[in-house]
Amino acid sequence: MSAARKEANAGGRWLGLYVLAYLVFLYLPILLIPLFSFNDSIQAAFPLQGFTLGWYETLYGNPALSGALANSLVIGFVAASGATLCGITVSYMDLYGRSPLAATISAIARLPILIPGVIVGISLLILVNLIGLGPSRVAIVLGHILVALPTTVVVMRSRFAAIPKTIREAALDLGASDWTTFRRVMLPLSLPAVLSAFMLAFLTSFDEFIVVFFLAGTEPTLPLYIWSQLRFPRSLPTVMALGTVILAVSFVIATLAEILRHRGLGAARRNPA
C-alpha cells in the first residue's frame, strides 16, 4: 500500500469522526423535544424530573388541536395531489414535449427555490385578495402547491429521465397514442416516484409555516396552532408532546418516500427493455 493511500485512509477515519459529530449536531437539538416531552416538569431544563405520559394525555379532547390537525391533513392531501399532478406533467413535457413553452414552464416551476417564503406568502396574499378568495384553506392549498412544486418536479424529472428512451419510442412505434403511452407505459413505470413525490409534497405542506402564516383565514393549520401556543410557557410541554408525535410521523413518511424512490430507480435499471 502506497504512503499516499495510507494517508488518505487515515484522513477518511478522521472525516468519519467528523461526520458522526455533525450528525449529533444535526439530531441532538431535535431529539431534545421527545426527551422533554416525557419529563415531569413544565420547564425544559436539566436535571430531568421523572417520567410522565401526562403531556400526551393533554393532547386528547382538545377541539382546537384536532380541528387544526384535520385542516392540515385535508390541505396536505389536496396540495400534495396538485403539486404531484403538476410535477408529473411539467417534467414529462419538459423531457418529451420538445417545445420551448414546456421548457419555460419547467424552469419557472423550479423558481420558488429562489424566492424566500415570506415573498411567496405576500405575493399569494395579494393574489387571493385580488380574485376575491381572501385568506382561506384554498389559498393555503395554492401556497403549498407552489412550495412543494420544485420537489415534485425534481423527483419526477429524474425518474422519467431514468426510464430508457427506447421504451417510450417502442410504445409510440407500436401505435400507442401519446395519451396511452403516458398512461399505460410511462406512468406505471414511475409509480414509486409518483408516490414518493406525493409523500414529500404532503410532508412539505404539513410542516410548512412561513407561507401559511399569511394565507390562513379563520381555520389554522397545525403549525399555526403550535405557533399560537408557543406564547404560553404553560403549554410548552404539550407542544413538545405534539412535536414528538409530528416528528415521529414525519420520520416514518420520509423514510417510506425514500424507500419508494430507490425501489423505483432499481426497477428501472433491472428491466431496461
Added chain:
Amino acid sequence: MSTIVAARPSPETRISPVFRFAMLLPGGVVTFFLILFALGLVLFLAFRSNDGSLLGAGLTAANFVTVATDPLYWTVTLRSLVIAGLVTLATVATAYPVAYYLAFHAGRRRNLLLFLVTLPFWTSYLFRVFAWKIVLAYNGVLNSAFIESGLWSEPTLAFLNTPAAVVVTLAHAYAPFAILPIYVALDTIPKSLLEAASDLGARPFTSFRRVVLPNSMPGVLAAALVVFVPTVGDYVTPAMVGGPASTMIGTLIQSQFGKANDWPFGAALSVCVMLVILCVVLVARGADRRFGSRT
C-alpha cells in the same frame, strides 16, 4: 430497416395538440398565474401609494425613496445580509467535509448516511427553531446543563435574543440543504482525474486543492444559494430566538402585511430583497462560469 424508420414520422413530431394542451395546462396555470402573475402584482404594488385599498393608488416611487433614505432599512438590510452570509458560510463550510466523506469514503454506508443527513430536511422547520429556543433559554437546556455539571453557578442571559443565536439556529435549520448539492458535484468528478493527479505525483492535499476543490465549486455555489435565499428572508427565527436586536428584512416585510398594514411599502421591500437575491444569483453564475461548470 433504416429507410422504414426514416419514412415514419418521428415520435416527437406527432404529439397531438390535445394531449400537449392537457399536459401543459396544470403546470402552465400554476407557473404563469401563481408565480409570474403573483410576482408581477408585488412589483406593481411596490409602485403604488397606500390608501387603504387592496392595490393602492397612483403611481409613485416614494416607497423606494423611503427604503433608500431611511437609515433603519439600511441597518436592517445590512444585518440580514451579514446574518444570511454568516449562516451560508457556516453551513457550506461544515457541510463540505460531510459531502466529501459521502463521495469518497462512505462506501457501503453511503446511502444510509445520505438518508440520515437529509432526513431532518423533512421535519418541521418550526420545531427545528423551537428546539433551539429551549436549548438557549434562560431556564433552558444549555444553562441548566452547565449549572448541573458545576461549570457555572448562575444561568447566563447571553444565549437567547442575540444575533448569534439567530446564526446558530438558522445554520442548524438549513444544514441539510447544503450537503446534497456539494455531494452531487463531488460525486460526478471523474475518478480518472484523481488517479491522474496521484500518478503525476500530487500529494493528497495538493490534489484536493488543485483538482477536487475547483471541480466541486458549482456544487458549493448551488449550496450557498439554496441556504442564502431562505435565510435572508426569514422572519420566524429572529422572532423566536433573536430578540429586538436581530430584526431582519423578512420581519419588516411581515409586519407591513400585518400590524403596520402598509402593503405597497411591504411590496417595495420585497422587490428590494428579490433584487438583492438576483445580484447574488448573478455573482454565483459568474463565479460558476469562471470555474467552468460541468452542468
